[in-house]
Amino acid sequence: MCISDAPSATCARNQQPLFRILCSLDSFSSLQNKHQRPETSSLIATGLVFLLILISSEQLWRWWLAGNTHWHELMVIERNRQIIARHMGVDALACLVVFVCGWRSKHLHADLFASKTQQGKKESGSSSLQATYASRLFTYQPSGFRIALLFFVYQIKNLYDSYVWSDGPEYLFHHVFSLVTAWGCMFPNMGSYYAIFFFGMCELSTAVVCILANFDVDQGVPGLGDAMPYTKIGVGIVFVFLFVTCRCILWPFYSYHFSRDVLTALKNEKGLTIAQKRWMKFFLVSLSGLSVLQVAWLGQIFVVAQEEFIKIGWLSAA
Numbered sequence: 001m002c003i004s005d006a007p008s009a010t011c012a013r014n015q016q017p018l019f020r021i022l023c024s025l026d027s028f029s030s031l032q033n034k035h036q037r038p039e040t041s042s043l044i045a046t047g048l049v050f051l052l053i054l055i056s057s058e059q060l061w062r063w064w065l066a067g068n069t070h071w072h073e074l075m076v077i078e079r080n081r082q083i084i085a086r087h088m089g090v091d092a093l094a095c096l097v098v099f100v101c102g103w104r105s106k107h108l109h110a111d112l113f114a115s116k117t118q119q120g121k122k123e124s125g126s127s128s129l130q131a132t133y134a135s136r137l138f139t140y141q142p143s144g145f146r147i148a149l150l151f152f153v154y155q156i157k158n159l160y161d162s163y164v165w166s167d168g169p170e171y172l173f174h175h176v177f178s179l180v181t182a183w184g185c186m187f188p189n190m191g192s193y194y195a196i197f198f199f200g201m202c203e204l205s206t207a208v209v210c211i212l213a214n215f216d217v218d219q220g221v222p223g224l225g226d227a228m229p230y231t232k233i234g235v236g237i238v239f240v241f242l243f244v245t246c247r248c249i250l251w252p253f254y255s256y257h258f259s260r261d262v263l264t265a266l267k268n269e270k271g272l273t274i275a276q277k278r279w280m281k282f283f284l285v286s287l288s289g290l291s292v293l294q295v296a297w298l299g300q301i302f303v304v305a306q307e308e309f310i311k312i313g314w315l316s317a318a
Contacts (some may be wrong), residue, residue, distance in 0.1 A: 022046040028142035029231060035140050037189055047153045054090050054157050061085035072227060080221040087160055087210045087220070093156040094154035095207035101198020105143035109196065112257055119171050137191040137280075144185075144192030144200075151199035152182035167219060174293060181286045185277045191283065197254045205242035212239050240301060245293045255287055 020042035020295040022028050030036040037043070084144050111129065159175040161167075182199060186193050215225040215232040225232045262280045265272065310316070 005226060019045040021049055022146070025142055025146065028146045029140075037140060037145055038184065043149060043186075044147070050150055050153045051157060054094060054154065057093050058085050058089040061089035074221055074223055074227065077253060080224075081160040083219075083221050084214050087213050090157060091210035091213075092163065092207045094150070094157075095203040095210060098150050098154070098200045099204040099207060101143065101147045101150065102203070104199065105141075105147075105196045105232075108141065108193065112254075129257070130260070130264055133264045136257075137190055137261050137265055140189060140191065141192040141196070142194035145189070147200040148182045148185040148192060148195045150184065150204075151195075155179045155182065165219070169204065170296075174290065177286050177289055181283065184282060188273075188275055188279065190276060190279055191258070194254060194258050197250065198258075200233060202246040202251060205239065208235065208239040208242055210234055210318065222268065229311070236305065236308065240305065243298070243301065248298065251291070255291060259284060293313045 016031055020027060020038070022038055022042055028038055030038055062081055062085040065084060066078075069075040069081075111132070147251055155175050155178045159172065159179065162171045162175055182195075185195050185199075212232070212235045214220045215228070215235070217225070262284055266277065266280060269277065
């Protein structure tokens with residue numbers, strides 16, 4: 001106990017809680033220093049709470065669908081209800097949560113977009129951004145760190161579900177790389193500025209594709225697309241728009257700035273630890289691999305879209 005009028009630092013530490021559930025953005029900072037990440041025990045506790053929320057949401061969807069099997073004969077089959085519960089109660093929910101967190105922090109990226117609007121000052125704007133690379137890579141951003149933590153926890157559940165449901169190697173590859181990248185963002189805390197987009201805002205398109213996955217023949221409910229063809233097309237159109245916006249326009253934009261910042265840091269390398277250098281090189285590899293997947297998925301989108309339009313008569317078969 002502290003008996004002096006001015007408690008020592010040791011006494012203050014002894015009075016700290018064993019862990020905290022980090023809910024507000026202000027709580028995502030160390031009790032000793034607001035410019036550092038929270039204590040590990042609080043991160044573990046908060047991650048477990050979010051994981052429990054996802055699991056509970058999935059079970060609630062299963063319970064709700066089981067009580068409404070009269071809606072359609074497809075809902076009578078338990079496996080179909082489990083598929084929808086997974087895509088809606090876990091995947092779509094988690095993606096929407098990180099998107100909202102990212103969207104509420106989009107103002108922090110004003111400097112990136114401001115550099116593109118400086119007509120006639122492109123060279124000075126570019127050099128100004130390069131000069132501030134360290135703040136974007138190494139400055140602690142509570143909002144970005146929160147998104148990285150939630151994204152990391154979701155990918156744990158996602159990886160488990162993909163293995164159980166045999167989604168395919170490309171999905172396992174994506175989830176593993178996403179997991180490791182999110183971990184590197186949190187420990188040793190690099191790039192939380194960019195996590196706002198890569199783990200947050202761009203997941204809006206993923207949320208919609210998770211809804212669309214319910215109609216997929218292989219990974220969704222067989223027959224649901226035939227039962228609700230126009231709903232499937234409507235969701236698909238929304239997804240294509242968001243995918244092109246988030247993954248084909250904004251993704252290359254952020255990838256360019258992130259890669260340039262990392263390469264600048266590696267070139268200067270003053271004050272960088274060996275661990276930081278290794279993580280930054282891994283980030284570049286991870287970003288490249290995930291970007292290749294975006295291109296592959298874009299091609300798949302056009303193929304599937306053409307097939308669906310032919311089915312409903314909007315296009316004629318060649």
